[in-house]
Each structure stands twice: as C-alpha cells, then as structure tokens.
Amino acid sequence: MRFWIFQLLNGLTTGALLFFVASGLTVVFGLMRILNLSHGALFLLGGYVGLSVQHFTGNFFLAALAGAATSGLMGLLLQQTFTRTLLGSTFNQVLLTLGIAFILNNGMLAIWGGLPQKLKTPDFLSESISVFGVTYPSYRLFLIVLAFAAGLALWVFWERSTLGAVVRSCVDDREMAAAMGIRVDLVFASVFAIGASMAGLTGVLGGPVLGVYIGLDFEVLLLAVVVVVIGGIGSLNGAFVGSMMVGLIDTFGKASFPEISYFTLFAPVILILLLRPLGLFGRILPE
Amino acid sequence: MKLSQASISISDLHVHYGLSHVLQGVSLEVRSGEVTTIVGRNGVGKTTLINSVMGILHPGQGSIVLQHADIKKDLVGLPAYSRKNLGIALVPQGRRLFGSLTVEEHLRIVRPIEEGPNTIKTIFGMFPRLYERRKAYANTLSGGERSMLAIARVLVLNPDILLMDEPTEGLAPLLVDQIAEMINNLNEQGVTVLLVEQKLKFALDVANSIAIMERGKIGNIYPREEITDVEALSDMILGSA
Numbered sequence: 471m472r473f474w475i476f477q478l479l480n481g482l483t484t485g486a487l488l489f490f491v492a493s494g495l496t497v498v499f500g501l502m503r504i505l506n507l508s509h510g511a512l513f514l515l516g517g518y519v520g521l522s523v524q525h526f527t528g529n530f531f532l533a534a535l536a537g538a539a540t541s542g543l544m545g546l547l548l549q550q551t552f553t554r555t556l557l558g559s560t561f562n563q564v565l566l567t568l569g570i571a572f573i574l575n576n577g578m579l580a581i582w583g584g585l586p587q588k589l590k591t592p593d594f595l596s597e598s599i600s601v602f603g604v605t606y607p608s609y610r611l612f613l614i615v616l617a618f619a620a621g622l623a624l625w626v627f628w629e630r631s632t633l634g635a636v637v638r639s640c641v642d643d644r645e646m647a648a649a650m651g652i653r654v655d656l657v658f659a660s661v662f663a664i665g666a667s668m669a670g671l672t673g674v675l676g677g678p679v680l681g682v683y684i685g686l687d688f689e690v691l692l693l694a695v696v697v698v699v700i701g702g703i704g705s706l707n708g709a710f711v712g713s714m715m716v717g718l719i720d721t722f723g724k725a726s727f728p729e730i731s732y733f734t735l736f737a738p739v740i741l742i743l744l745l746r747p748l749g750l751f752g753r754i755l756p757e
Numbered sequence: 758m759k760l761s762q763a764s765i766s767i768s769d770l771h772v773h774y775g776l777s778h779v780l781q782g783v784s785l786e787v788r789s790g791e792v793t794t795i796v797g798r799n800g801v802g803k804t805t806l807i808n809s810v811m812g813i814l815h816p817g818q819g820s821i822v823l824q825h826a827d828i829k830k831d832l833v834g835l836p837a838y839s840r841k842n843l844g845i846a847l848v849p850q851g852r853r854l855f856g857s858l859t860v861e862e863h864l865r866i867v868r869p870i871e872e873g874p875n876t877i878k879t880i881f882g883m884f885p886r887l888y889e890r891r892k893a894y895a896n897t898l899s900g901g902e903r904s905m906l907a908i909a910r911v912l913v914l915n916p917d918i919l920l921m922d923e924p925t926e927g928l929a930p931l932l933v934d935q936i937a938e939m940i941n942n943l944n945e946q947g948v949t950v951l952l953v954e955q956k957l958k959f960a961l962d963v964a965n966s967i968a969i970m971e972r973g974k975i976g977n978i979y980p981r982e983e984i985t986d987v988e989a990l991s992d993m994i995l996g997s998a
C-alpha cells in the first residue's frame with residue numbers, strides 16, 4: 471500500500487511539473503497554430519540559469535525569477551524573429567523550432583557542461599512530512615499544491631476574465647479580433663513570452679526533483695507533446711487532466727515495468743486517440 | 758446626437774487573390790452621413806471590397822482615403838486594428854462571431870476610444886433577447902441572435918463609419934425590418950454607412966444611393982430617388998455586366 475501511495479504522489483509531482491510546461495505549449499499551439507518544439511529547451515534553459523543564480527546567491531526565489539525571465543525573453547526573441555515567417559507552414563515550424571531546440575541544447579552544453587546537476591530545495595521546504603502514512607518530501611507536496619492552485623488561477627483567467635476573453639477571441643478568429651481593434655500581434659507576443667517563462671520557471675522548480683542535465687529538454691518536450699495531444703490542442707483543462715494522467719502513467723509504468731515504460735506510456739495514449747481523435751478536451755479549431 | 762463628418766473615397770482599387778484579379782480598379786465615394794449601398798451578383802467582389810476597406814485584405818494598388826473631421830488619411834497599408842481608433846467598424850458577411858465567447862464577452866472585449874451614445878447597457882436595452890442570452894456562448898445562438906450580436910458588438914464601439922456586409926442574410930422578414938429601422942436610426946445620428954445587400958427591398962428602404970457592382974468594378978451609381986421600385990433595381994442589376 472505504501473508503495474502505491476508513494477508512487478501516486480510521485481506521479482502527481484511529475485504531473486504538476488508537466489502541467490506548467492504543457493499549458494504554455496498547448497495555448498501557443500491553439501492561439502498561433504505553432505507547435506514550438508523548442509519549448510523543452512526553454513524549460514532546460516530556465517533550469518540552468520536558476521542553477522547558476524542559486525550557486526551565486528544561494529537564493530531559490532531569485533533563481534526561479536531569473537530562470538523564468540531568461541526563458542521568457544528568449545521566447546519573445548524567437549517569437550519576434552521567426553514566427554512571422556513560420557505562421558502557416560507546419561513543415562517550416564517543425565524544422566525551425568527543432569533546429570532552435572538543438573542550437574539551444576548545444577549552447578547549454580557549452581556553457582554548463584555535460585554533468586548532471588541538481589538545484590537545492592529551498593530551506594523552508596527541505597523537511598519531509600507524513601501524509602497518508604508515508605513520509606514524503608514537503609517540496610514535492612508544495613509542487614502538487616502549486617499545480618492545482620495555478621491550474622485554478624489559469625482557468626479563472628482564461629474563462630472568466632475579460633483579458634482571457636480577448637485571448638480567446640484571437641484563437642477563434644484573429645481577423646475579426648483585429649477588426650474589433652484588438653492588437654493581435656501583442657496578444658501573440660505576450661502569450662508566447664508567458665508560455666516560455668512558465669517553461670523556464672518549471673525548469674527551476676523541477677531542478678531539485680528531476681535535476682538539470684542535457685537531454686532533459688527532449689524528455690520533457692516529448693511528455694509535454696503527449697499531454698497536448700491527449701488533452702486536446704489549445705485546451706487548458708485538457709493540459710491539466712492530460713498532465714496528471716501522463717505523470718501517473720509514466721511513474722507507475724517506470725516503477726512497475728521499467729523495461730517497457732514507453733509501451734505503458736504510449737499504449738493508453740493510442741487508445742485515447744482512437745476513441746477521441748481530437749484529444750479529451752479538443753475541438754476543431756476554426757479556420 | 759453626434760454629427761460626425763466621416764467619408765471615404767475609394768479610387769482605382771486593385772485586389773488579387775493569388776493570380777486572380779478580383780478588384781480591377783474600383784472607385785466609389787461613400788459620402789458623409791449617407792447610407793451607400795452596393796448591390797451586385799454573387800462573386801463580383803463586394804466582400805473583397807468591404808474587407809479591403811476594413812484592412813483585412815490588402816490591395817495591391819489604389820487608395821482608400823478617409824476624411825474625418827480634420828483627419829485625412831489613406832487607409833491602404835494600415836493594419837486592421839487601426840480602424841477602431843479611426844471610427845470604422847465592420848459587420849462581416851457570415852457574422853464571424855467568436856464561438857468560445859459569451860454574448861456579454863463580445864461586448865466587453867472592446868472599449869471605445871471615445872464615449873458615445875452606446876454602452877453595454879443601452880445595447881442590452883436595444884436587444885432584450887441578447888440580454889436574456891448574455892451568458893450563452895456564441896456558438897449556441899440561433900441565426901437571428903447571431904445577427905443581432907454581430908451588429909451589437911460593433912455598436913459598442915460607437916463607430917462613425919459602419920461597414921455592413923449582408924447583415925440580413927438568412928433572416929425572417931420581421932427582423933429584416935428591425936435592422937432597416939436600426940440603420941435608419943444610426944444614420945440619423947450621423948453615422949455613415951457602407952452596406953452590401955442582396956435583399957433589394959431592404960436596400961431601397963435604407964439607401965441614399967445605390968451602386969451597382971459588376972465583375973471587379975463599380976458600374977452605375979444612382980441616387981435613391983431615381984430608382985422607382987425593386988423591379989427597376991433588379992433590371993438594372995441583370996442588365997449589368
């Protein structure tokens with residue numbers, strides 16, 4: 471029993487981290503129809519920047535802030551430089567964003583080297599506490615709580631706020647949104663930058679759990695893409711449910727059948743797509 | 758009541774879709790305070806023209822000059838969003854509502870730059886049905902409700918120039934008459950209207966002048982008084998190229 475509770479909490483932790491990464495990926499995909507394959511690299515960039523800032527200042531919050539800011543700015547730079555020419559051609563998007571992912575990957579290897587590293591947990595969350603009869607690190611519990619809080623906040627913003635409605639109008643019909651006076655270009659840039667900075671922040675938040683190493687960028691990207699596909703493109707609800715599912719399946723699969731963990735991950739994914747080709751919460755996007 | 762002095766002169770406008778040359782030198786005066794109505798057969802380029810004025814399509818040649826109080830400006834090349842601040846709004850063909858927004862959100866996502874007679878409150882007063890459905894998502898509305906919302910969402914902007922592309926498409930006669938009345942009211946408030954319309958009776962009810970569009974060009978333009986009835990207008994369209 472303890473094993474299962476432990477794995478359940480581990481799965482939720484992975485799901486929490488995935489949600490922060492996948493929500494940006496799916497919203498950008500839904501809004502701009504861009505599948506940004508450099509999203510995993512932006513995640514890792516945040517992690518490395520956070521690592522260095524923590525090394526020099528010892529402060530986890532500064533590290534998180536710096537990681538989020540760096541990835542956000544890098545995302546904004548990519549968006550401003552490339553997306554104008556990318557919009558519309560899926561093939562160009564895949565090639566270009568994957569190319570950027572490799573360039574960033576190599577750049578990080580050059581700067582931070584190939585040894586796996588780890589961020590230190592912030593002091594006040596370094597203890598373990600007892601839940602449901604298992605002793606579990608409080609930092610990981612904090613991540614789970616944070617994911618649920620962030621999921622709720624994002625949902626309220628997206629579904630209930632006027633600014634959220636502005637963003638949704640751009641998803642539905644960007645020409646008409648522009649005709650109503652909405653600066654669609656600014657909406658695109660902001661959403662892309664926020665998605666990127668959430669990825670960077672997650673790189674730091676995940677640093678004490680997953681570590682920071684070259685290759686993690688593509689591992690995270692793969693899982694995030696799986697989340698977007700099963701949750702449904704552009705759906706925040708889908709990203710939340712999908713992240714938790716993928717987190718749990720991946721964790722239980724690796725714990726129970728480590729030799730076939732890709733199978734245990736992808737078999738349910740294929741099943742879901744057979745039953746619901748647009749994903750759990752997907753809809754056909756306009757245009 | 759406001760008296761805006763907004764007019765648009767379109768001259769020698771050319772628009773291409775890839776290789777097809779859809780507008781081939783369109784010229785038209787949309788005079789201040791008037792309702793100018795474009796009629797013409799399907800596919801002659803009416804929507805292309807009105808979307809070019811809105812900045813959704815970009816003409817390869819020609820000018821669209823807005824004269825508005827002291828401002829005189831060529832709109833060609835300006836992005837679509839700039840129209841709002843210039844007082845131009847569009848009710849597009851096919852409504853093009855935002856499916857994932859509620860009725861109320863359609864009115865909340867825009868803020869007029871200048872206060873005007875219309876606010877969300879007065880608009881819900883004008884359209885009680887929309888008020889009842891304010892929490893409904895646009896993709897659940899009926900055809901009539903959709904048309905009302907397409908008009909309501911631009912009235913919040915308090916436009917000086919209103920572009921309307923077949924606002925009565927698919928509507929029951931009673932609702933068509935209501936929309937005619939609404940256009941006449943707006944016009945009395947000084948709003949300049951450029952209307953594209955297939956329903957000829959409706960066109961005659963609201964127009965000050967009627968322009969007949971032929972393939973890629975504007976043909977004859979008649980003051981309203983010169984057209985006796987629907988049949989006469991229908992003959993003019995059939996006689997056009």
Ligand SMILES: Nc1ncnc2c1ncn2[C@@H]1O[C@H](COP(=O)(O)OP(=O)(O)OP(=O)(O)O)[C@@H](O)[C@H]1O
Pocket residue numbers: 774777779797798799800801802803804805806850
């Ligand atoms: N996106 C497009 N790509 C290529 N051709 C187009 C496009 N949109 C319209 N056309 C063509 O341009 C011509 C003019 O179209 P437009 O929609 O302006 O006509 P319309 O006069 O508004 O017709 P209707 O009365 O049916 O609304 C048509 O022949 C149409 O097939």
Ligand SMILES: [Mg+2]
Pocket residue numbers: 803804805850922
């Ligand atoms: Mg048309």
